[in-house]
Amino acid sequence: MVTPVREHAARAPALEPDATPSAQRHVLRHRDFTLTSVFQPVFSLSHMRAVGYEGLLRAHDIFDRPVPPLDVFGDAARHGEMHYVDRLAQSLHLENFKALRVEREWLFLNIHAGALADSYHAAAFRAHLDRLELSPRRIVIELQAVRAEDFDKLAEEAGRFREQGFLIALDDFGAGDSNLERIWQLDPDIVKVDRMMLSQAAHRTQAAAILPGFVSMLHEAGKLVLVEGVETEHEAQLAFSCDVDFVQGFYFGRPNPSVADSVYAGDRIAALAERHRTRIEARERMRAGRLAPYVQAFGRAGERLAQGEPIEEVCWNFLALDHAARCFLLDEHGRQAGRNVVLRADRAGQEARFAPVADAQGANWMRRPYFNAAIDAPDRIHATKPYLSINEALPCVTLSMAVRIDERLCVLCGDIDWQPDGDDDGV
Template identity: 70%
Template sequence: MTIAQQERTAVGPHGFELSVTSGFERYSVHHGELTLTSVFQPIFSLSHMRAVGYEGLLRAHDALDRPVSPLDVFGQAARLGEVLQVDRLAQALHLENFKVLGAEREWLFLNVHPGALTDPYHSAALLANLRRLDISPRRIVLEVLEQRAEDIERLADAVRQFRERGFLIALDDFGAGHSNVERIWQLNPDIVKLDRVMLSHAAHRADMAAILPGLVALLHEAGKLVLIEGVETEHEAQMALACNADFVQGFFFGRPNPGVADSVQAAQCIGELTDRHRIQTEARERQNAARLAPYVRAFERAAERLSAGEALDEVCWNFLALDHAARCFLLDANGRQSGSNVVLRADRAAHETRFLPLADAQGANWLRRPYFRAAIAAPERVHVTRPYLSINEAMPCVTLSVVTRIGGETCVLCGDIDWLDEERI
């Protein structure tokens, strides 16, 4: 029995047939020898702990009710020159099924081929379907598929017109293929969907894991909401939470389904995930505090000796003798470095020869650095930066800083610590 033969109850527009499948009403349609229908994968807000949208996904079966991959459906359409026709059919099918889905306020994420936006006939068909179904454009997120656009300016103009009508725009598969930073400036989407490959790399590579939060922060600064798709494991879900993504989508949170997401189960899943993240974060902060404690004590003692009149290269020895201490240096009240870096170990000096042009920092201006600004703003205590990339060796480090007085002048004593992952130390 094919999908279209299951308890048929009505025939809708475009030849759509309404049936009941697994207790859910949904439309299907015949296309050649295939029967096409929709499922919806929920998209969750981690902050709201509930589904805020559903992505319409195509499902196909052949005459023997065997599943056919959507990639094969569109691949065959491409060979026959029918991509836009099948794309328009899938859009109409998803809209019909979204109408009967029972979602009252959530978005429908609708994949659209770039040509469907730039072609007046196809865009008019989308608008006509919305009017017929009484669905507001404000409930539709148009996902611009990751494909090379022949005329990016024309596509950008079409995207702008759709946004003016009330649609939201999402850039799909960011980080793969043609979807890159330039495409963000060109299309100005409301939402950026990070491709699953980026999350997969981050889950297995420490350097990529460090990049992901910065990428999300960059997109936020550009005024874009961020959706991480393809979240399949607890570890990946924790990474999405840790990097401050707005929305998540993937098997870990909810599989594609003919019906709406279970709101109670979703809230429980995200709530438990958030609790575990809080516990892990607090444990990591305690671990980092314990790791830093001997450095902070030695650094405080160095600052006391410096303010008592001892020379910089004499007061830093105890700090620099610690395993991962890198260097000490002194800044004046304007952020300009007084003297050279103080480095203790010979192996450190040898390593820095690869960055010889940067070795002489005397007179360098570190006014922009957070460690200087924090020390000047709150001079009564030692400050510790978040890990960042040191310009001295292109290695992760944290910097301690504190205001001290030398000969009546305000100075900032700074000390760098190599900050590699614990398991690599």
């Protein structure tokens, strides 16, 4: 039975509930443990406030010493009570969440995978919600990756809960057995990215470059993205820059029996937004400064090309600049006319490893942003964001401009090797 007691009297079940309902916290005893709930807030970076709370189990032994939740469930497993203790934890979280008196936020619940298939558990869980007048749409069921042979069953049970109105989250994605196939099978509403991925991005430039694309891929798959375990300002800035939807971690708010400090979290998110804006503006100024000599030389090359000079003659001023890689010309359909124009002495050794793609004559680049930008806005020089060049598998920025040659619309392109420089992270 779940017993409401005062916040600081978890081991005094004889006390009456506090007169203030919001001050009540529910506890229960199981074997030698006293169990209760705390809530880790989940914040929306766009809304700048808590939009949900994850229920977390807290336990003490008979000597009032903290006991890790894993030890509680380990003890339950040894006594064959895993599902029973799982139900106790859900009951605690539901009762304490109701006592928070929040009206629109989600409750995130970690539910043992095997419990979903337990009809008694499912019925008791739904009955508890009905008694507390909590709608299924307020509940996010967090599921962890399980063994491959068990995952189909888990996905089937998750689908039944979704049909009843519950939201489904895939927890700890990026750790253990999780992979993209799990997302397609489970079809979660929210993907919780494991802290390890964020930690690696915070310490490794390559991981930091991959994380935004990973978040974008999840968005394109129709999944909201939550990054958990955000503990430092640097990690928070990374999460913000990656355009994740939700964040969770000590940097924004620690697990607590009560609601989140909305002012504290809102101020931190506002500061992140301001630093992000300032950083983007500084990066754009730096990028414009780096590109300026290339743009000037490239613009002059386009003018000379339009006047009838051959591409082999007009690009040398551009190619003489440090890090200028090549020039090439596309027709109005994106097909390359002629070979790349390069300073062979500078490029031969580097391009030799990619000899099968060195000859680009006749290649079709219609999918590339630099071609489409030039065709859509032919009155200016365009510069791409850094991307991976197929010529040498190195970061590259391409300048492009539409040029009329004998009444034919063509697109002149110029590649620049683009390694990160200083505060410019290449994004």
